[in-house]
Amino acid sequence: MPPARLLIDGLIVIWVVAWVGMGVAVAEEVRDLARLSDTVVELGQAASAAGQTLETLESLPLVGAEVGPPARAIEEAGVDAIRSGRESRSSADRLAILLGVSIAIIPSVGVLGLRLQARPPR
Numbered sequence: 001m002p003p004a005r006l007l008i009d010g011l012i013v014i015w016v017v018a019w020v021g022m023g024v025a026v027a028e029e030v031r032d033l034a035r036l037s038d039t040v041v042e043l044g045q046a047a048s049a050a051g052q053t054l055e056t057l058e059s060l061p062l063v064g065a066e067v068g069p070p071a072r073a074i075e076e077a078g079v080d081a082i083r084s085g086r087e088s089r090s091s092a093d094r095l096a097i098l099l100g101v102s103i104a105i106i107p108s109v110g111v112l113g114l115r116l117q118a119r120p121p122r
Contacts (some may be wrong), residue, residue, distance in 0.1 A: 051075025081107025
């Protein structure tokens with residue numbers, strides 16, 4: 001095999017490996033961002049629990065009527081945060097896969113296709 005062909009093939013291998021590595025790195029970074037969603041779920045659970053606890057004060061004379069509506073609002077905000085956090089986690093996981101695969105494959109397929117077409121038949 002001529003040295004020029006070996007050099008070109010070696011450069012293509014480096015190209016493909018670099019883009020696959022970049023795809024994996026991007027996927028990992030997006031998955032790391034998904035951890036923020038887990039924090040939102042935890043905060044939502046804490047807010048929901050706080051709202052439920054405050055609602056128990058509703059039966060107290062004098063302050064009970066004032067505590068009820070904000071307590072329910074806090075609990076509802078917590079439930080909304082939990083739902084939103086779970087949905088964003090799922091979206092981030094799908095995005096990590098899509099971006100990782102796209103970055104790894106799209107640049108590599110084009111270069112490999114061109115190289116295979118440029119190779120003379122044996």
